[in-house]
Amino acid sequence: MHKHDANPDDGRDETHNERADRNWNELLQELRVTQTGTQILTGFLLTIPFQQRFEDLDAYQKDLYLVLVVLAVLATALFVAPVSLHRILFGRRLKPELVTAGGRFARAGLVVLALVMAGSAMLIFDVVLSREAGWTVGIASLVLLIVSWGLVPRLLARRAAA
Numbered sequence: 438m439h440k441h442d443a444n445p446d447d448g449r450d451e452t453h454n455e456r457a458d459r460n461w462n463e464l465l466q467e468l469r470v471t472q473t474g475t476q477i478l479t480g481f482l483l484t485i486p487f488q489q490r491f492e493d494l495d496a497y498q499k500d501l502y503l504v505l506v507v508l509a510v511l512a513t514a515l516f517v518a519p520v521s522l523h524r525i526l527f528g529r530r531l532k533p534e535l536v537t538a539g540g541r542f543a544r545a546g547l548v549v550l551a552l553v554m555a556g557s558a559m560l561i562f563d564v565v566l567s568r569e570a571g572w573t574v575g576i577a578s579l580v581l582l583i584v585s586w587g588l589v590p591r592l593l594a595r596r597a598a599a
Contacts, residue, residue, distance in 0.1 A: 457532035464519065464539050471543070472516045475550055478557065479509040494564065501560050508553045515546035547586060555579035 441452055451459065482505055485491055494502065519539035526535050559575025 454532065457536055460536045461532060461539070464536060464543060468516055468519060468539075468543060471546060471550065472513075475509070475512045475516055475546070475553075478550075478553060479506075479513050482506050482509050482553075482557070490564075497568075498560060498563060501556065501563070505553055505556045505560065508549055508556065512546050512549040512553055515542050515549060518542040551579060551582040551586065555582060 482502070485502060519535070519542050522535055522538055522542075555575050555578035558578045559571045561571075562574040563571025
C-alpha cells in the first residue's frame with residue numbers, strides 16, 4: 438500500500454496523482470465516444486439546408502432545425518473543451534482540477550446532446566409524418582435518454598451504496 442493512498446477504503450492502491458491520471462484516462466475514453474457521435478450528428482445537421490426538400494419546411498420546422506444546429510455546435514464545443522483545457526493546463530500539475538472541469542463539461546455535453554438527439558428525432562417525425570408524431574417521438578426520446586443516462590446510473594449507485 439502506498440504511504441499516501443488517495444482513499445484507503447476503496448480497495449485501490451493509488452496515490453492522488455495516480456487516481457487523477459486514471460480518472461483522466463477514463464474521461465478521455467468517454468469523450469472519444471461522445472465526440473465522434475456528436476460530430477457526426479452535427480455534420481449531418483449542417484448538410485440539411487443543402488437538400489432540395491429544405492425549402493418545403495414550414496417556419497416551425499426551420500426554427501426547430503436552427504435550434505438543433507446551435508445545440509449541436511454547443512454539444513461539440515462542450516465535448517471538445519476538455520482537450521483545450523488539457524493543452525492549457527498540461528504540465529502545471531493540475532490534473533485533479535482538469536478531471537473535475539472536464540467531467541463538468543462532459544456532463545453538460547450529455548445534457549445538450551440528449552436535447553439534440555430528441556430534437557432531431559422530433560424534426561424528422563414532424564417532417565415525415567405530422568407535428569403530433571414529432572412531439573410524441575421527441576418527448577419519448579427525451580424520456581428514454583433521461584432514464585437511461587440519468588436515472589438508471591443513479592439507481593445503480595444508490596443500490597451499490599446500500
